[in-house]
Amino acid sequence: MGSLLIKNGEIVSPLDCTFQDIYIEDGKIAALGKDLDVSADRVLDAAGQYVLPGGIDVHTHLDMPFMGEVSADDFESGTAAAMAGGTTSIIDYIVPGKGQSLLEALATWKSKAKTAVADYGFHMAVTWYSDQVAREMAVCVREEGIPSFKAFLAYKDAIMVNDEELVGLLKCSRELNALIMAHCENGEIVAELQEKLFAEGKVEPKYHALSRPSYAEGESAFRLASLARAIGVPAYFVHMSCAESTRVLVEARAQGMDIYGETCPQYLLLDDSVYDKPDFLGAAYVMSPPIRPKGHAESLWGAIRAGQIQVVGTDHCPFNLKGQKELGRDDFRKIPNGAAGIEDRLKLLYTYGVMKGRITINQMVAITSTNPAKIFGMYPQKGSITVGADADLVIWQPDGEGTISAMTHYHRVDTSIFEGYRTVGAPAVVIANGRVQCEDGKLMVEPGAGRFIPRKLTV
Numbered sequence: 493m494g495s496l497l498i499k500n501g502e503i504v505s506p507l508d509c510t511f512q513d514i515y516i517e518d519g520k521i522a523a524l525g526k527d528l529d530v531s532a533d534r535v536l537d538a539a540g541q542y543v544l545p546g547g548i549d550v551h552t553h554l555d556m557p558f559m560g561e562v563s564a565d566d567f568e569s570g571t572a573a574a575m576a577g578g579t580t581s582i583i584d585y586i587v588p589g590k591g592q593s594l595l596e597a598l599a600t601w602k603s604k605a606k607t608a609v610a611d612y613g614f615h616m617a618v619t620w621y622s623d624q625v626a627r628e629m630a631v632c633v634r635e636e637g638i639p640s641f642k643a644f645l646a647y648k649d650a651i652m653v654n655d656e657e658l659v660g661l662l663k664c665s666r667e668l669n670a671l672i673m674a675h676c677e678n679g680e681i682v683a684e685l686q687e688k689l690f691a692e693g694k695v696e697p698k699y700h701a702l703s704r705p706s707y708a709e710g711e712s713a714f715r716l717a718s719l720a721r722a723i724g725v726p727a728y729f730v731h732m733s734c735a736e737s738t739r740v741l742v743e744a745r746a747q748g749m750d751i752y753g754e755t756c757p758q759y760l761l762l763d764d765s766v767y768d769k770p771d772f773l774g775a776a777y778v779m780s781p782p783i784r785p786k787g788h789a790e791s792l793w794g795a796i797r798a799g800q801i802q803v804v805g806t807d808h809c810p811f812n813l814k815g816q817k818e819l820g821r822d823d824f825r826k827i828p829n830g831a832a833g834i835e836d837r838l839k840l841l842y843t844y845g846v847m848k849g850r851i852t853i854n855q856m857v858a859i860t861s862t863n864p865a866k867i868f869g870m871y872p873q874k875g876s877i878t879v880g881a882d883a884d885l886v887i888w889q890p891d892g893e894g895t896i897s898a899m900t901h902y903h904r905v906d907t908s909i910f911e912g913y914r915t916v917g918a919p920a921v922v923i924a925n926g927r928v929q930c931e932d933g934k935l936m937v938e939p940g941a942g943r944f945i946p947r948k949l950t951v
């Protein structure tokens with residue numbers, strides 16, 4: 493593998509910005525310093541540009557069977573879109589069915605991931621609980637490099653776990669030094685409201701949002717925090733969307749709990765007026781939790797700024813409007829939940845976070861790369877620009893405007909929930925494991941080049 497020298501760039505870490513050259517050899521960062529006196533096979537001049545650690549998206553659903561459909565991006569197209577947007581590693585969710593062996597599902601996901609162009613890890617969803625599940629969780633942690641598990645507190649009669657199962661899971665995580673992540677929405681409240689609205693003839697996409705009120709997220713977040721507190725384990729709230737769960741997070745942390753929070757660009761940038769779009773276009777925004785009324789996003793931005801929310805992932809889970817979302821034209825409950833975002837995350841956070849003065853560029857690096865690497869056990873191999881780390885880097889061009897559109901994105905899906913969104917700044921060069929993967933918007937990725945990254949938790 494060739495060597496690479498990046499000169500004159502401004503390196504951004506969560507703590508500072510420094511002007512140093514970066515020398516890369518055999519896929520790793522081999523030297524860092526001012527005016528490095530080395531020769532390389534290729535020299536990239538990053539003057540006037542930032543150099544960021546490659547983005548890490550710890551919340552993706554590629555090639556995932558869900559609600560009778562399969563998410564539209566597979567590991568190849570999904571990780572290629574990620575690379576185009578400056579995300580060089582992902583952690584994807586394995587979702588076994590109720591009653592299915594975790595290890596059997598793991599084998600299926602290993603095979604799906606063979607075409608990944610970016611490095612990847614797995615989280616294991618636990619959709620039921622038993623002695624067998626506990627034994628298989630131990631194998632995941634000790635032999636397979638999978639120390640994080642997701643519980644769904646929503647999706648009743650499908651993949652939801654009840655409180656008794658959740659307690660089992662939390663206790664098991666204590667034995668294994670694993671992290672429990674949860675989808676916080678009270679599935680009983682949602683099921684009740686879905687039935688009521690549908691019986692009243694309310695079938696359009698906007699009733700998806702009305703059947704999943706923010707108080708159902710708040711209740712479920714508080715329940716998880718309370719159970720984790722009683723059992724004495726850390727916990728992680730995935731895809732937080734509202735003020736209620738943010739309050740629970742802030743309060744639990746103030747009481748000394750080890751609780752982490754994640755949100756996604758859609759909850760930071762959109763409001764529930766998207767569900768009023770005509771011609772069933774609101775279905776593109778049907779995801780869980782739903783897009784919230786105006787006001788919630790400001791709570792989330794505030795919590796990011798204060799370091800209370802540590803991670804911005806995407807929950808990338810695309811379904812085409814044609815042929816997939818359409819299945820719920822007469823019943824919002826049948827619209828497959830999820831949307832695309834893996835390619836857009838950094839541009840959106842830079843434009844609507846950094847450029848708008850809501851966060852600093854250092855905070856952007858923290859929430860998109862360094863914090864996820866630390867929380868999920870990939871640091872300092874990933875998420876840091878230090879000697880010995882994987883050479884996963886983004887040379888970020890801070891100016892230049894663009895527009896997000898389904899016509900031009902690499903996501904393999906027919907809509908974008910950020911259609912028409914103006915962006916400032918873009919990845920000029922994306923490097924993963926020392927290889928240039930994308931330059932000036934042109935992808936040069938290799939299917940199967942992505943490696944599985946085994947993880948072990950340290951925080």
Ligand code: URP
Pocket residue numbers: 553675778779780781807809829830831
């Ligand atoms: O609507 C969503 N979020 N779909 C993906 C599954 C999940 O709950 O994360």
Ligand code: ZN
Pocket residue numbers: 502509
């Ligand atoms: Zn700076």
Ligand code: ZN
Pocket residue numbers: 675730731780781
């Ligand atoms: Zn979820």
Ligand code: ZN
Pocket residue numbers: 551552553731807809
């Ligand atoms: Zn998800």
